[in-house]
Amino acid sequence: MTKVEEAPKVQSSKSIVEEIRAWLKENWDPELTVAEWWNRLGLAGWSAPTLPTNAYGRGLSRPDAIGVSREIASFGALGPPGGLGLLLAAPTIATHGTQEQIDLYVRDIVTGQRGWCQLFSEPGAGSDLAGLTTRALKDGDEWVINGQKVWTSLGQFADLGMLLARTNPEVPKHQGITWMVLDMHQPGVEVRPLREMTGSAMFNEVFISDAHVPDSAVIGDVNNGWAVANTTLAFERSGLGAGGGGGGFSAMPGTVADQLGRRAGEFVTPRSGAANDVAEMLQPTGPSALVALARANGKDKDPVIRQGLAKLHTLGEVARFNTERLKAAHSVGRDIPGLPNIAKLSMSDIMRLSRDLGMSIAGAQGTLHAYTPEERQELEGLPASGLVSAITSLALHAQAPPIYGGTDQIQRNIIGERVLGLPKEPNNDRTARFSELPKNG
Numbered sequence: 034m035t036k037v038e039e040a041p042k043v044q045s046s047k048s049i050v051e052e053i054r055a056w057l058k059e060n061w062d063p064e065l066t067v068a069e070w071w072n073r074l075g076l077a078g079w080s081a082p083t084l085p086t087n088a089y090g091r092g093l094s095r096p097d098a099i100g101v102s103r104e105i106a107s108f109g110a111l112g113p114p115g116g117l118g119l120l121l122a123a124p125t126i127a128t129h130g131t132q133e134q135i136d137l138y139v140r141d142i143v144t145g146q147r148g149w150c151q152l153f154s155e156p157g158a159g160s161d162l163a164g165l166t167t168r169a170l171k172d173g174d175e176w177v178i179n180g181q182k183v184w185t186s187l188g189q190f191a192d193l194g195m196l197l198a199r200t201n202p203e204v205p206k207h208q209g210i211t212w213m214v215l216d217m218h219q220p221g222v223e224v225r226p227l228r229e230m231t232g233s234a235m236f237n238e239v240f241i242s243d244a245h246v247p248d249s250a251v252i253g254d255v256n257n258g259w260a261v262a263n264t265t266l267a268f269e270r271s272g273l274g275a276g277g278g279g280g281g282f283s284a285m286p287g288t289v290a291d292q293l294g295r296r297a298g299e300f301v302t303p304r305s306g307a308a309n310d311v312a313e314m315l316q317p318t319g320p321s322a323l324v325a326l327a328r329a330n331g332k333d334k335d336p337v338i339r340q341g342l343a344k345l346h347t348l349g350e351v352a353r354f355n356t357e358r359l360k361a362a363h364s365v366g367r368d369i370p371g372l373p374n375i376a377k378l379s380m381s382d383i384m385r386l387s388r389d390l391g392m393s394i395a396g397a398q399g400t401l402h403a404y405t406p407e408e409r410q411e412l413e414g415l416p417a418s419g420l421v422s423a424i425t426s427l428a429l430h431a432q433a434p435p436i437y438g439g440t441d442q443i444q445r446n447i448i449g450e451r452v453l454g455l456p457k458e459p460n461n462d463r464t465a466r467f468s469e470l471p472k473n474g
């Protein structure tokens with residue numbers, strides 16, 4: 034029999050956990066406003082502990098940062114600002130920005146003063162991101178931007194955007210792109226929310242017409258944006274960003290969401306299952322919840338449902354072991370190539386199976402979804418309404434994870450080409466000028 038090697042356990046150092054606990058005892062006060070609390074947390078380096086100390090972090094390892102997040106959550110304090118600023122913009126700017134840019138942007142991210150969105154995808158550039166056509170033209174000491182972005186998550190709440198724009202079309206497509214910070218509050222930036230079949234409007238179209246970006250807001254060098262974007266995408270795939278990813282309570286950062294002036298203690302209550310957060314949505318539809326519903330609906334004797342539940346449990350356990358293996362490898366400076374891509378594929382599989390199994394167990398009731406408070410009230414009268422509505426919400430949202438952060442097909446391409454060494458699809462886009470390439474859409 035093959036001996037299975039046990040994954041080393043990821044542990045946060047005891048001293049870090051003790052330090053954050055002592056700090057929380059001294060500093061957490063639910064009567065502070067959200068802004069006041071985030072100011073304390075962020076400037077002490079606890080909002081983004083994996084960032085280096087010159088970027089408002091503490092230079093902690095990921096296992097230590099996870100320990101910090103867990104401690105903040107179990108202490109019952111409000112966690113760091115949520116959103117794409119902390120997850121993507123802060124680590125990107127900390128990696129490629131100047132100290133002046135770090136002080137200008139990262140400080141406001143760790144203290145939640147500004148909300149961010151990611152202006153990468155376009156109607157004709159998603160998987161083929163380097164094919165983007167939003168144009169930035171130099172005008173004195175600033176850039177004039179024209180183009181359209183799409184799928185911009187939380188764009189309607191953003192103060193600033195991580196913008197990828199084409200600054201030179203006369204070189205191969207990966208070489209003429211620049212990463213810049215776009216002020217979303219200016220004439221020429223129009224955000225139009227897109228209504229999803231879930232009923233909510235998480236993402237948006239963003240139309241940019243003659244908007245302006247100063248030279249000082251270019252992160253990294255002009256025309257070196259592909260390297261900077263890859264840093265952002267690496268943080269998007271690993272899902273850990275500048276924080277620890279330990280869950281807990283949070284509020285929305287920035288001036289638009291209007292939560293900064295509210296009492297921090299208000300946000301420290303269990304969140305409702307309505308949010309579009311995958312982890313949160315998977316939880317009420319995880320194997321144990323589905324087993325309970327199958328028992329209640331008399332479907333626990335159905336052999337197909339039983340097989341499905343066992344498969345869901347197995348996939349979840351394999352994903353958990355793989356995550357632990359990767360964290361353990363990272364903690365000793367090693368990597369397991371392809372594992373983040375496999376993890377993303379496995380999340381898509383779990384999502385689809387949870388949807389199909391959940392809908393089979395829920396039966397006809399699973400086809401009902403509330404779009405208004407009145408409809409919600411009506412559904413609340415039905416048996417196991419909370420769980421069934423979580424299943425229905427998950428079923429409607431299940432299309433998203435296999436697409437965002439790189440589609441399932443793109444994950445397989447990456448594994449094929451970069452891990453297994455299979456030949457790349459033949460094309461000339463690394464050598465031909467962007468202006469000469471055929472365009473999408």
Ligand SMILES: Cc1cc2nc3c(=O)[nH]c(=O)nc-3n(C[C@H](O)[C@H](O)[C@H](O)COP(=O)(O)OP(=O)(O)OC[C@H]3O[C@@H](n4cnc5c(N)ncnc54)[C@H](O)[C@@H]3O)c2cc1C
Binds near residue numbers: 150154158159187
């Ligand atoms: C919920 C959600 C949130 C998002 N949030 C943001 C955001 O905040 N900011 C942002 O910039 N973007 C965001 N996106 C966009 C996301 O990154 C893109 O949707 C994704 O990269 C796919 O691009 P596309 O939609 O243009 O599809 P396309 O690239 O047009 O792909 C269409 C189909 O063709 C397949 N395909 C394409 N190329 C290949 C290939 N070479 N080999 C094999 N198959 C291929 C794809 O897998 C897919 O099935 C979000 C998307 C979703 C669903």
